[in-house]
Amino acid sequence: MTGSRGNDKGKIIYDPVTIKNMKIIIIPNPILTRKSKSIINFNLKLSNFCQNLVKTLLNAKNPPGIGLAAPQVGKNWRIFAITLPDEKPQIFINPKIIYHSKEKKYFKTENRQPFLEGCLSIPKIYGTVKRWPKIKVVWQNEKGEKQQADFNNLKAIVFQHEYDHLEGILFTQRVIEQKGQLYEEKNGIMEKLIEN
Numbered sequence: 001m002t003g004s005r006g007n008d009k010g011k012i013i014y015d016p017v018t019i020k021n022m023k024i025i026i027i028p029n030p031i032l033t034r035k036s037k038s039i040i041n042f043n044l045k046l047s048n049f050c051q052n053l054v055k056t057l058l059n060a061k062n063p064p065g066i067g068l069a070a071p072q073v074g075k076n077w078r079i080f081a082i083t084l085p086d087e088k089p090q091i092f093i094n095p096k097i098i099y100h101s102k103e104k105k106y107f108k109t110e111n112r113q114p115f116l117e118g119c120l121s122i123p124k125i126y127g128t129v130k131r132w133p134k135i136k137v138v139w140q141n142e143k144g145e146k147q148q149a150d151f152n153n154l155k156a157i158v159f160q161h162e163y164d165h166l167e168g169i170l171f172t173q174r175v176i177e178q179k180g181q182l183y184e185e186k187n188g189i190m191e192k193l194i195e196n
């Protein structure tokens with residue numbers, strides 16, 4: 001994607017034709033376990049990167065992704081994108097969790113099964129992870145403006161999964177620390193990887 005500064009108002013004009021898919025890196029890759037750096041320059045390069053990150057997330061189809069962090073496309077930058085059904089994709093820059101509910105819990109799906117987390121960088125592997133069900137977060141948008149929101153349930157979980165990526169922590173590490181259950185998907189069936 002290319003962009004140029006518009007005339008008097010400093011409005012950024014995008015050329016959607018050049019938005020491109022980025023390559024999602026998978027384990028093992030040291031970028032995925034490194035702590036990412038904060039963003040200080042809110043410029044056109046950053047806007048382009050954010051647009052591409054969202055595009056790459058939306059194009060991840062098999063399986064579909066609901067979150068994608070910058071390290072997963074090779075940049076140790078504190079940025080991630082979240083896209084949930086019925087919501088506009090959202091970009092989080094320099095995110096922080098400023099409050100969380102007391103206990104981490106397993107999230108249950110609508111049919112009361114434990115929710116299985118997966119990751120576009122760890123193909124075919126899923127697992128149960130305890131997360132805070134409620135969080136209050138702050139972040140900056142692409143213009144550098146400060147934002148704040150309360151998230152719960154699935155959005156809180158995705159946010160914590162993506163936030164962990166910025167700290168170089170993968171969900172599989174959480175599963176192991178918490179003695180949760182890891183599964184490998186084989187032909188649509190979840191097979192237990194380790195017995196705890």
Ligand SMILES: [Zn+2]
Nearest residue numbers: 118119120121
């Ligand atoms: Zn992930």
